[in-house]
Amino acid sequence: xxxxxxxxxxxxxxxxxxxxxxxxxxxxxxxxxxxxxxxxxxxxxxxxxxxxxxxxxxxxxxxxxxxxxxxxxxxxxxxxxxxxxxxxxxxxxxxxxxxxxxxxxxxxxxxxxxxxxxxxxxxxxxxxxxxxxxxxxxxxxxxxxxxxxxxxxxxxxxxxxxxxxxxxxxxxxxxxxxxxxxxxxxxxxxxxxxxxxxxxxxxxxxxxxxxxxxxxxxxxxxxxxxxxxxxxxxxxxxxxxxxxxxxxxxxxxxxxxxxxxxxxxxxxxxxxxxxxxxxxxxxxxxxxxxxxxxxxxxxxxxxxxxxxxxxxxxxxxxxxxxxxxxxxxxxxxxxxxxxxxxxxxxxxxxxxxxxxxxxxxxxxx
Amino acid sequence: xxxxxxxxxxxxxxxxxxxxxxxxxxxxxxxxxxxxxxxxxxxxxxxxxxxxxxxxxxxxxxxxxxxxxxxxxxxxxxxxxxxxxxxxxxxxxxxxxxxxxxxxxxxxxxxxxxxxxxxxxxxxxxxxxxxxxxxxxxxxxxxxxxxxxxxxxxxxxxxxxxxxxxxxxxxxxxxxxxxxxxxxxxxxxxxxxxxxxxxxxxxxxxxxxxxxxxxxxxxxxxxxxxxxxxxxxxxxxxxxxxxxxxxxxxxxxxxxxxxxxxxxxxxxxxxxxxxxxxxxxxxxxxxxxxxxxxxxxxxxxxxxxxxxxxxxxxx
Numbered sequence: 001x002x003x004x005x006x007x008x009x010x011x012x013x014x015x016x017x018x019x020x021x022x023x024x025x026x027x028x029x030x031x032x033x034x035x036x037x038x039x040x041x042x043x044x045x046x047x048x049x050x051x052x053x054x055x056x057x058x059x060x061x062x063x064x065x066x067x068x069x070x071x072x073x074x075x076x077x078x079x080x081x082x083x084x085x086x087x088x089x090x091x092x093x094x095x096x097x098x099x100x101x102x103x104x105x106x107x108x109x110x111x112x113x114x115x116x117x118x119x120x121x122x123x124x125x126x127x128x129x130x131x132x133x134x135x136x137x138x139x140x141x142x143x144x145x146x147x148x149x150x151x152x153x154x155x156x157x158x159x160x161x162x163x164x165x166x167x168x169x170x171x172x173x174x175x176x177x178x179x180x181x182x183x184x185x186x187x188x189x190x191x192x193x194x195x196x197x198x199x200x201x202x203x204x205x206x207x208x209x210x211x212x213x214x215x216x217x218x219x220x221x222x223x224x225x226x227x228x229x230x231x232x233x234x235x236x237x238x239x240x241x242x243x244x245x246x247x248x249x250x251x252x253x254x255x256x257x258x259x260x261x262x263x264x265x266x267x268x269x270x271x272x273x274x275x276x277x278x279x280x281x282x283x284x285x286x287x288x289x290x291x292x293x294x295x296x297x298x299x300x301x302x303x304x305x306x307x308x309x310x311x312x313x314x315x316x317x318x319x320x321x322x323x324x325x326x327x328x329x330x331x332x333x334x335x336x337x338x339x340x341x342x343x344x345x346x347x348x349x350x351x352x353x354x355x356x357x358x359x360x361x362x363x364x365x
Numbered sequence: 366x367x368x369x370x371x372x373x374x375x376x377x378x379x380x381x382x383x384x385x386x387x388x389x390x391x392x393x394x395x396x397x398x399x400x401x402x403x404x405x406x407x408x409x410x411x412x413x414x415x416x417x418x419x420x421x422x423x424x425x426x427x428x429x430x431x432x433x434x435x436x437x438x439x440x441x442x443x444x445x446x447x448x449x450x451x452x453x454x455x456x457x458x459x460x461x462x463x464x465x466x467x468x469x470x471x472x473x474x475x476x477x478x479x480x481x482x483x484x485x486x487x488x489x490x491x492x493x494x495x496x497x498x499x500x501x502x503x504x505x506x507x508x509x510x511x512x513x514x515x516x517x518x519x520x521x522x523x524x525x526x527x528x529x530x531x532x533x534x535x536x537x538x539x540x541x542x543x544x545x546x547x548x549x550x551x552x553x554x555x556x557x558x559x560x561x562x563x564x565x566x567x568x569x570x571x572x573x574x575x576x577x578x579x580x581x582x583x584x585x586x587x588x589x590x591x592x593x594x595x596x597x598x599x600x601x602x603x604x605x606x607x608x609x610x611x612x613x614x615x616x617x618x619x620x621x622x623x624x625x626x627x628x629x630x631x632x633x634x635x636x637x638x639x640x641x642x643x644x645x646x647x648x649x650x651x652x653x654x655x656x657x658x659x660x661x662x663x664x665x666x667x668x669x670x671x672x673x674x675x676x677x678x679x680x
Binding site for chain 2: 050052071072073077078079081082083085087088089090098099102103146150
């Protein structure tokens with residue numbers, strides 16, 4: 001296993017910048033998820049690491065080697081693809097053996113490695129089958145096996161679970177996590193599903209528009225999103241982002257809505273808002289940090305329930321505040337009806353404040 | 366008792382079937398004209414050809430006065446040296462044309478699959494032989510090959526490679542290969558288009574996977590591209606083979622089967638027997654034989670196609 005370093009990586013197609021000065025380090029044995037919406041540059045970044053497309057500028061290091069100019073086969077990587085990319089005419093055995101045959105390993109060694117990989121992934125009984133005779137989950141396991149058999153320095157995974165049904169995806173998620181723990185493999189994993197990134201990765205690199213937005217552990221990204229994009233992308237349902245206007249009143253700072261209500265900020269929050277470039281401030285709150293009251297409470301803001309979605313152990317209520325959708329989760333014991341008058345109370349300790357101009361998170365110091 | 370039970374059982378099975386037909390009576394009415402036309406223009410000629418093949422039709426007699434001679438036409442054909450000459454010509458013509466046109470077309474498809482400047486123009490130019498009229502092409506090639514005025518002869522003589530222009534289509538030994546060249550020239554674009562379409566369906570991800578697995582360009586072709594094209598190749602080859610078996614225009618216009626049957630293939634021979642010499646019976650017997658050969662090819666064609674479906678269905 002080895003570490004991977006990206007230094008100021010740029011990929012342009014004509015005037016379009018697909019990947020923009022991305023720099024990050026994947027430590028030896030670390031599981032890093034590249035996550036972001038479609039077209040954010042995550043798959044391009046992975047293909048750059050793999051060497052499937054040439055870089056425009058910057059450096060890629062695998063281990064201590066600069067691999068910018070190397071062919072994929074010389075980079076000591078293995079890749080798992082979204083559509084599995086198994087060779088349909090070859091048996092599972094031959095699929096696993098293929099990368100070893102291409103490296104001209106002796107036959108008995110190939111056999112040993114293939115059987116070992118099959119044993120690790122619990123698919124010895126499938127070796128003689130053709131890919132089309134396997135279920136989606138089995139096919140993905142073969143694809144993992146084909147990567148594993150090579151014993152590469154880095155595993156690159158391109159949305160490996162996207163083609164599986166929801167139930168199988170959850171199962172394979174834990175299998176891949178287990179795979180990582182057992183092998184202590186360095187894995188770069190691309191996904192558009194923030195939940196996959198949060199649940200599997202040691203660190204997640206959130207990308208948007210070709211730029212790296214934040215690179216940190218899932219807990220940190222969740223608790224301290226660097227900007228409004230990350231805040232709205234990570235977590236489900238998404239963090240509610242309410243545009244407000246900051247002003248000074250009675251020596252403190254209040255956030256005022258165009259709807260007329262206002263929210264007096266606590267001291268630490270007021271300090272954050274003082275650092276904003278203008279009076280435009282966006283209040284962010286996760287669904288679980290907003291308290292829902294069915295009657296007026298001091299400090300709570302009146303709103304109307306818009307939709308109510310019971311999920312069993314928790315019920316999600318949506319309301320509009322200042323034109324923004326606000327998600328609130330309540331225990332199923334609290335019955336809320338659509339269009340019912342409700343009052344929302346924000347937890348000052350757990351709200352997020354963003355600069356309305358730069359969209360960056362406001363820090364106290 | 367049992368008979369009655371059997372009868373009602375059969376009737377019980379029959380009744381839903383009849384009801385189904387009745388419910389779909391409009392559908393049957395819609396396809397009826399098509400079926401009628403098919404029966405008139407396809408089924409009846411096939412029947413009539415088979416019937417004629419058992420009769421002698423001397424040129425002096427009217428067709429309705431034909432003389433029944435059993436399988437004599439077939440025995441006459443199978444024992445005639447011309448039959449074997451024509452059959453060997455047909456096989457050489459079909460196999461050589463099909464194989465070379467396919468390989469050439471596949472090669473062009475692979476070359477054109479890469480992106481390069483002028484690709485669109487080149488592709489358009491390469492398709493020309495296939496889209497121009499076969500009759501026009503035959504006349505053009507007849508002049509190109511001409512021993513007195515042909516351009517090939519003139520160039521060869523001009524370059525000092527030959528003392529006098531070679532006889533391409535007036536010589537027994539060179540006429541068939543010369544015609545095959547024209548045929549290949551005419552139909553390789555078809556193979557090219559088919560294979561180009563096939564190449565576009567090779568999953569990019571599979572080629573990338575092979576690249577990461579360490580396969581070089583040739584290995585990627587051999588392990589990924591070529592297996593993926595197996596079905597489209599089979600279909601292309603079968604279609605070419607059927608077309609070549611049925612070829613008529615090029616040999617008929619360029620040589621009419623000559624000199625001394627050296628370029629006669631089945632269809633031109635049948636045509637000459639029927640419409641040149643009015644030997645309808647023999648020509649019909651030939652046609653029946655050809656019919657069975659083509660049916661066999663057709664069987665493999667359908668099997669290749671449905672094999673394709675099966676794989677797609679389960680993948």
